[in-house]
Amino acid sequence: MASIGLRARARGALLGLAVGDALGAPAENMKPSEIRARWGRITGYVAERPAGTDDTEYAIFSGLLLARHGSALTPAHVEAAWHEWIADRDEGPFRGAGFSERGTLENLRRGLAAPISAQHRHAWSDGLAMRAAPFGVFAAGRPAEAARLVAIDGSVSHDGEGIHGGQAVAAGFAAAMAGAPSDAVVAAAHAVVPDDSWTARSLRRAVTVAHRGERAVRSAVVIGGYPWTDLAPEAVALAFGAYAAADGDFEQSVLTAVNMGRDADTTAAVAGALAGATRGVSAIPRAWATAIGPVLGRCLPAMAGHHVLDVADLLTPTPRDPEPAPADYTLAPDGTETPT
Template structure:
């Protein structure tokens, strides 16, 4: 399997998981079951997850391994902020806080520290391109993702992005599901919330499949917090879905979005990991047919870009 095939599978999987999970965002597994039984078909488009991943890929195409937090901040100032004339539809708390910080003249890492949402999964949802760009090199993928994360996040939010980038890089290098999860754990401190949740989610996997969702929620979900975009939670659930599906795209993504919570981001991460593992041919044809160019509803700068073209650009830059 070529790097291009894996790259295309990765971003197709991300976009498909994002779109499939979008209607289930913030719902419980019980409510998802009541409404759909099991979500298997893409009805609408994706969310900010796909658009921010496309934007991250554009930074890599321009700057490569020399990408810095300053480069990312400059791109926000020149390409995102001038086009934000009203509300950023669907944007996460961390990105909204970053826009405000940059408008005030702050620079990284303060832009990711001054708001109270540094732990969000905003980096994790868009970290896959860094893994694509560093096939077989999880440490470098995590380092590059952190440069992006310093602009909009801090602490566990950055660690979640490091874990996803490292996992995708391992998958791009041909690692199996267990080794992909090992790479994610190796990219974050062992005493971090992210590492503990990844380990807890992995430990919850053995046992009857019908109880798996409940066990995973008990292991990592923060029930008393009103929002669901918590990086250590979403990243752990996404890796659990990837492992539960044994790296197969449809099994991983459908299980992931069925977990609810930040379902579009969980689906996007599970789709990126499994797509990098199985390649473009591993993404169901019916899902691929539903993935069109980005609408730019959150980030106008990426309007009209298709994830397959973006994947090809990243693969050429390897």
């Protein structure tokens, strides 16, 4: 693979996450048959005004937290940030996002602290996996460190398989950030979770059949008839399966995840971040990239105005570019950004 700089991979990862989130959001909680009946095969944005959801805003939240504390991150830092940026502020119309986030917020507002704050019905959700990309960006080439840090973040909101899912994703990102091929990225994810965990078993099943395409991946992972689509073992396996099926190609990774339905915004966000880290920001189609602006804070009002590219720059500082880029961008054909 051609040489790709760390900053280009970081921007590819976080912009890829936001693009995947925006592409997948309209198909969230849908079956493939429902997607086909409404749009045929999704090949681009189907929303009039594509935008990221809680996946993007929580990834920015974790990225800013990590930029503030780095490897010294502790559960107390994470808990304080939840209070500062979420629990003690007015909520947006999405009321703090998904089930795991709602359960965490309710516990924090009752005065519970980590890890007790993570003891709720949805501690197994993919809410940690959806915000794990910044940890892989920060710990590029160090999957074990990425897994350690994301588990600290998750200690406030998740437990068990929810933590495993976040660790698998963060470790995969860390490997991709170092230029690992797609099979090594998957191996890095496997290496940081217990081999007998639901997450590991789902990952194995998804990747084993990935060469047969999205229907095979979905059939190998999804529990038919189960109402919840935000299961971490399922969503993480679908995302890695889509990424493996496409051999890291950005467009195909994301579109495979989107068209499998289920928790499509999260699976496409994770697949997009993996592929973006693998191939760099220039692999993201220009039309998809330019639709992504600063987040509106619809889920987390405190995140309003932040752009994922700002966070990428914060997590990969260089001597020549110590400050984050401006919030508005024009992407050149080679994928570089210039302020507007």
